Amino acid sequence: MTATVAIDCMGGDHGPRVTVPAALDFVRLHEDVRVILVGLSDRIRPFVADAADGRVTIRHASEVVDMGESPSLALRNKKDSSIRVAVNLLKQGEADACVSAGNTGALMAISRFVLKMLPGIDRPAICAVLPTLKGQVHVLDLGANVDCAPEHLLQFAIMGASLVSAIEHRDRPTVGLLNIGEEDIKGNDVVKRAAELLWESGLNFVGNVEGDGIYKGDADVIVCDGFVGNVALKTSEGLAQMLATFLRREFTRSPLTKLAALMAMPVVNRFKARVDHRRYNGASLLGLKGIVVKSHGSADSFAFRHALQRAADEARNGVLTRISERIAQQQPFQETA
Amino acid sequence: MTATVAIDCMGGDHGPRVTVPAALDFVRLHEDVRVILVGLSDRIRPFVADAADGRVTIRHASEVVDMGESPSLALRNKKDSSIRVAVNLLKQGEADACVSAGNTGALMAISRFVLKMLPGIDRPAICAVLPTLKGQVHVLDLGANVDCAPEHLLQFAIMGASLVSAIEHRDRPTVGLLNIGEEDIKGNDVVKRAAELLWESGLNFVGNVEGDGIYKGDADVIVCDGFVGNVALKTSEGLAQMLATFLRREFTRSPLTKLAALMAMPVVNRFKARVDHRRYNGASLLGLKGIVVKSHGSADSFAFRHALQRAADEARNGVLTRISERIAQQQPFQETA
Numbered sequence: 001m002t003a004t005v006a007i008d009c010m011g012g013d014h015g016p017r018v019t020v021p022a023a024l025d026f027v028r029l030h031e032d033v034r035v036i037l038v039g040l041s042d043r044i045r046p047f048v049a050d051a052a053d054g055r056v057t058i059r060h061a062s063e064v065v066d067m068g069e070s071p072s073l074a075l076r077n078k079k080d081s082s083i084r085v086a087v088n089l090l091k092q093g094e095a096d097a098c099v100s101a102g103n104t105g106a107l108m109a110i111s112r113f114v115l116k117m118l119p120g121i122d123r124p125a126i127c128a129v130l131p132t133l134k135g136q137v138h139v140l141d142l143g144a145n146v147d148c149a150p151e152h153l154l155q156f157a158i159m160g161a162s163l164v165s166a167i168e169h170r171d172r173p174t175v176g177l178l179n180i181g182e183e184d185i186k187g188n189d190v191v192k193r194a195a196e197l198l199w200e201s202g203l204n205f206v207g208n209v210e211g212d213g214i215y216k217g218d219a220d221v222i223v224c225d226g227f228v229g230n231v232a233l234k235t236s237e238g239l240a241q242m243l244a245t246f247l248r249r250e251f252t253r254s255p256l257t258k259l260a261a262l263m264a265m266p267v268v269n270r271f272k273a274r275v276d277h278r279r280y281n282g283a284s285l286l287g288l289k290g291i292v293v294k295s296h297g298s299a300d301s302f303a304f305r306h307a308l309q310r311a312a313d314e315a316r317n318g319v320l321t322r323i324s325e326r327i328a329q330q331q332p333f334q335e336t337a
Numbered sequence: 338m339t340a341t342v343a344i345d346c347m348g349g350d351h352g353p354r355v356t357v358p359a360a361l362d363f364v365r366l367h368e369d370v371r372v373i374l375v376g377l378s379d380r381i382r383p384f385v386a387d388a389a390d391g392r393v394t395i396r397h398a399s400e401v402v403d404m405g406e407s408p409s410l411a412l413r414n415k416k417d418s419s420i421r422v423a424v425n426l427l428k429q430g431e432a433d434a435c436v437s438a439g440n441t442g443a444l445m446a447i448s449r450f451v452l453k454m455l456p457g458i459d460r461p462a463i464c465a466v467l468p469t470l471k472g473q474v475h476v477l478d479l480g481a482n483v484d485c486a487p488e489h490l491l492q493f494a495i496m497g498a499s500l501v502s503a504i505e506h507r508d509r510p511t512v513g514l515l516n517i518g519e520e521d522i523k524g525n526d527v528v529k530r531a532a533e534l535l536w537e538s539g540l541n542f543v544g545n546v547e548g549d550g551i552y553k554g555d556a557d558v559i560v561c562d563g564f565v566g567n568v569a570l571k572t573s574e575g576l577a578q579m580l581a582t583f584l585r586r587e588f589t590r591s592p593l594t595k596l597a598a599l600m601a602m603p604v605v606n607r608f609k610a611r612v613d614h615r616r617y618n619g620a621s622l623l624g625l626k627g628i629v630v631k632s633h634g635s636a637d638s639f640a641f642r643h644a645l646q647r648a649a650d651e652a653r654n655g656v657l658t659r660i661s662e663r664i665a666q667q668q669p670f671q672e673t674a
Binding site: 210233260 | 468470480483515524528547549561563565568570572573575576579582584587588594596600603607608
């Protein structure tokens with residue numbers, strides 16, 4: 001099945017200079033994908049040039065949502081923004097998925113307004129992939145919802161498990177609840193009640209997971225409210241950057257340490273590749289009637305390509321159908337519980 | 338001024354085997370400290386032997402609180418536990434500070450019951466030090482309070498700023514509020530209201546800080562509720578462990594990478610020393626009428642000694658007086674606000 005990805009080429013720190021070459025690479029590497037490059041066509045065209053084939057089209061959008069712009073104003077006033085046009089393509093069935101490195105709040109607001117929510121889902125959630133000692137973990141929500149009811153955490157769990165089972169072709173991925181202790185009595189009231197719902201849900205729930213359990217690989221899916229998830233993710237980014245900076249400082253301290261760096265380079269590079277956050281770029285906005293993937297704003301071409309890859313994977317593997325089915329199964333179950 | 342530290346020698350993963358040698362090292366390295374080793378005396382004595390001088394005394398306590406024990410049961414039933422006896426020594430003025438690597442909940446419950454809270458403080462908070470790109474940061478609360486009102490976050494800020502100004506001899510340490518965006522409109526209602534209180538507080542408040550700001554060194558003190566703080570701390574521990582494991586794996590992959598490791602060893606060791614979490618061991622339980630420091634349960638002798646050091650520093654620098662004065666200043670200010 002060919003997957004068509006609508007790309008907001010204007011978003012992110014670098015705009016078309018990064019998004020367009022990434023899209024062309026993506027098309028070159030995968031025979032079964034098509035891309036629609038959305039944005040100011042005279043900004044996009046210089047990067048396409050003669051590279052274009054039938055699988056690359058440009059769709060002009062006359063406006064751009066700024067990174068710091070209010071999501072509600074962007075939704076109301078910029079009806080021809082690159083984000084809006086890309087999401088419209090998804091809605092109209094011209095694309096199977098949509099990717100943007102732009103303003104997260106605006107992407108969320110526009111997607112929710114244009115696409116609407118899947119039946120049975122109250123709120124969208126942001127789901128990202130992180131590396132673990134055992135492989136990888138999907139964590140959600142990472143910032144869409146600052147206050148969550150227990151039922152929302154249950155919905156996040158169902159969406160996350162559906163995503164993993166569709167993409168990784170696994171029957172019953174494990175689900176953990178992010179908490180501050182492993183015992184059921186720990187945590188605030190929302191988390192305690194969420195644990196009860198999760199035990200009753202029929203999901204492969206493994207109980208509470210503490211912060212360090214994220215990277216230990218304690219579960220395939222970890223759910224939390226968006227405030228906690230966002231802090232955990234950003235804290236991780238900050239720590240990784242600090243450690244990288246310190247390591248670089250030590251290796252560049254003197255001619256002798258620079259020699260050591262030269263010797264250690266191949267090993268350090270393999271290590272870097274293993275934990276390269278660019279390979280994990282692309283957070284899914286789950287719960288919408290459409291596949292929307294948010295790239296990190298600072299993504300380079302390599303990272304942006306991974307976000308495109310994720311969008312295409314979700315489209316090919318029918319993630320939306322999987323989530324809808326799982327939610328539908330859940331409804332009668334909850335009512336009888 | 339001589340500082341006397343009462344040490345619960347039974348707590349932690351290793352008990353007296355680690356805590357007692359650490360205490361003796363501590364006494365050897367600092368002429369102006371005394372220690373009271375609290376616990377089962379026949380378990381402690383073998384490690385003291387002939388090393389003891391007049392600055393080391395043993396105080397028998399017949400009971401031990403287990404790591405997994407219920408704090409309320411430990412408080413009610415174990416009146417002669419090593420934690421209880423150590424905290425009592427503080428209450429009675431025989432010690433200036435108390436350190437334990439034992440059950441955090443029990444240490445908190447017993448300390449709160451025996452010592453009581455400082456006037457104007459509603460709840461104790463756990464405050465730890467973390468390394469940053471610019472130096473270090475004090476973060477609180479790290480797990481004592483799972484649900485906080487805005488006023489509690491203000492109190493945490495006052496306590497944290499008082500601690501830093503006392504220990505680091507700085508007039509107006511900067512204070513940040515952990516949030517999911519830097520704009521004032523971001524976050525949940527509690528955090529938004531807390532920001533208002535902090536802007537009015539007279540503290541050197543720098544506004545919202547995102548998770549990555551912890552390690553960037555965006556503020557000297559960062560406040561958050563205990564759920565979020567605990568997740569941020571544990572997530573950091575998990576990430577650091579995962580990165581260390583991956584790096585070790587790469588360096589031990591083949592004879593060639595082992596040779597590279599040998600070359601890079603001095604550099605890597607300097608790096609390790611820079612971010613060694615053991616140097617940051619020792620979290621302060623703030624808000625109590627007494628200086629209580631919690632060591633990580635897994636602390637080795639080097640780490641435990643740093644917790645003892647922290648306790649002695651707090652005692653010598655009059656942290657309690659500083660907090661009380663600052664809280665007293667705040668009261669009229671808040672009433673007129």
